[in-house]
Each structure stands twice: as structure tokens, then as C-alpha cells.
Amino acid sequence: MPAEKSLSAGAPDLVPLGEWIPVMLWGALIFTLSTSAFSAANTARVIDPILRWLIPGITVASVDVCHMLVRKSAHFTEYGILFWLLVRGPMKQRPYLALMLCVVYALTDEGHQIFVPGRTASLYDVALDSTGALFSHFLTTAISELA
Numbered sequence: 001m002p003a004e005k006s007l008s009a010g011a012p013d014l015v016p017l018g019e020w021i022p023v024m025l026w027g028a029l030i031f032t033l034s035t036s037a038f039s040a041a042n043t044a045r046v047i048d049p050i051l052r053w054l055i056p057g058i059t060v061a062s063v064d065v066c067h068m069l070v071r072k073s074a075h076f077t078e079y080g081i082l083f084w085l086l087v088r089g090p091m092k093q094r095p096y097l098a099l100m101l102c103v104v105y106a107l108t109d110e111g112h113q114i115f116v117p118g119r120t121a122s123l124y125d126v127a128l129d130s131t132g133a134l135f136s137h138f139l140t141t142a143i144s145e146l147a
Contacts, residue, residue, distance in 0.1 A: 019089040026085055027105065030078050034109050039118035043071060075125055076132035079106060083133035087140055095137055102133035 036042070047067050052058060058066075079102050086098035106129035113119040 015090040023082070023085045023089060026078075026082055030082065030105070030109060031112070033074070033078070034113050034116065034119065036116050036118040040067070040071065041118060043067070047071075072125075072128055075128045076135070079129040079132035080136035080139075083136040084140060087137075095141075099130075099133055099137055103130045106130055106133075 032038075044067055047070055048063050051063050051066050055062075082105065083098055083102050086101060087095050091098040091101070103126070106126045109129070110121040110123070110126050114121045
């Protein structure tokens with residue numbers, strides 16, 4: 001019947017729940033990394049000795065800079081992977097919506113850190129997270145153009 005067809009004509013296809021599982025697991029990992037267990041003070045206990053072992057004679061100031069770079073690289077990478085999981089899974093044909101979801105998740109993640117002891121919220125980190133997602137978009141687009 002034409003009436004039935006018109007009701008469903010504009011409705012988007014439902015995405016199977018299984019496609020969301022990797023995204024949800026990765027989101028849970030990002031959330032976990034935003035807890036006080038992964039504060040700068042706690043990650044320094046792991047990262048700083050590794051840096052001193054890798055680079056004998058490194059100065060304290062250089063260790064601090066490298067530690068910060070490792071932590072900020074994690075932001076970029078986490079959200080690059082989140083975007084990739086979204087466009088390879090539930091948002092295959094909607095990269096801009098996937099990018100928007102990454103930005104919204106970054107905002108909520110930083111908002112969560114307001115309430116976590118030893119953590120602070122930073123719009124700079126949201127920008128870094130968003131840049132990681134955007135870079136992932138560029139990379140996946142470039143790869144698909146080459147294929």
C-alpha cells in the first residue's frame with residue numbers, strides 16, 4: 001500500500017546492536033582513563049621511569065615535557081580510534097555525525113573530570129580529542145580514496 005510505504009520511506013535503517021559494542025567498549029576505556037587512577041601524578045610513576053631508562057641522563061624538565069607529550073598523545077589517539085570505530089561500525093555512511101559524537105563525548109568526558117579528584121577539565125583537551133577524531137576522518141577518507 002502506498003500509505004505504508006510513505007511512512008517508512010524516510011526512516012533510517014536500524015544499526016545492529018553488535019556494531020555498537022566495540023564503540024561502547026572503547027568509550028568505557030576512555031571513561032576509565034579519565035579516573036583518578038590515571039591522573040598525571042599516577043601515570044608519572046610508570047612513564048617517568050621508562051623515560052629515564054630509555055634516555056639515560058634526561059633532565060627533570062625534559063621528563064616533565066615528555067610525560068605531558070605522552071599524555072596528550074593519548075588524548076589524540078583515543079579519539080582517533082573512537083572515530084574510526086564509529087565509521088567502520090554503526091555510522092558507516094555518516095562520518096560528520098560520527099565526528100560530532102566524538103566532540104560531544106570529549107565534552108562530557110572533560111565534564112566528568114570536574115568531579116574526579118586529581119583531575120581537571122580542559123577545553124584544550126577537548127580540542128585535542130576533536131583534532132584526533134578529525135585527523136582520523138582525514139586518514140580514513142584518504143585511505144578510501146586510494147583503495
